[in-house]
Amino acid sequence: MEPYLPMLAQTPLFASLTQEELPHMLSCLQARHKKFEARQFILHETDSTEDLGVVLHGQVQIITEDAFGNRSITAKLGPGELFGQVAASKLAPSSPVSVMTDSESEILLLKFNKLVTPCTRACSFHSRVIENMMNVLAERNLMMNRKLSILSQRTMREKLLTYLVWQSHDKGSTTFSIPFNRDELADYLCVNRSALSREISKMIEEGIISSERNHFTLYDHSPL
Incomplete structure (x- = not known):
């Protein structure tokens, strides 16, 4: 993970954390680093998951399909961007979207419940990450509103x-x-x-x- 620490320190989720604080935060969130081939699904629509993902390398597509099998791309995400928040938060019984790699990709998987629950170590930086997460969710909501505005034309x-x-x-x-x-x-x-x-x-x-x-x-x- 060390080569990605400078990039992670610049992401919306970990903004305001130093590179020295990041390893402790990643440990709190039970971070796992996984590699995926191009055009491989990380998450299928209707899957259940406890993880949210951060793109470390490559790109992923957020995809939805209607009852007739027509595919719609909601977004394409690159390094530093998050996905899977809704599914991991359990606000929905299962994932409302699929997530597929656009190219060979490396993904950081984090336990959502560890993020939103203050840790037993009372990390001084944990509250900052929770606040950052709220900003990420607000930005993603803005992106979805933009997509709805486009489709309403x-x-x-x-x-x-x-x-x-x-x-x-x-x-x-x-x-x-x-x-x-x-x-x-x-x-x-x-x-x-x-x-x-x-x-x-x-x-x-x-x-x-x-x-x-x-x-x-x-x-x-x-x-x-």
Whole structure:
């Protein structure tokens, strides 16, 4: 775990902890380090778990499927980002989502109940991690609200433009890369992949955007 301590100290969950404090905190949380192959499920929808995960290396996708087997990508998470909070907290009887690796990945698994319960050692830094966790949950709720706002748009173009405008705001530039390839973007927007490609081509012809793979430029006159 030692090579990952500098990165973990910068994550939202462990913000304000020093690298000297981190090993003690990880011990309190019964941390385990696991490796996964590309396209391997870490957690299936309807699974029960006591663990939340932190991505150490690689990327994971948060996936949901409807009754007809249609897949939707909720998010793609990279190093330092968390998943599995809802399932591990027991707020739901089982996981509402699946978590699958996008590439070869290393994951840190932590016991959720150890995180939210003050430890017997009365660690001075444990309360800071609990507070950080509340901030992480608030940020994840904001992300879900954003996804709902995108999906509530009436047309495919409006969904795509809403997503791209938010990406532009987040990156602080009208030229930016998104974390999805074209298939994943279609799954995220819950639209047909071929129809999405046609719409992107039309928007390029109309001078609304330019795009190459997952790299976009959004022009000032882009309508919403």
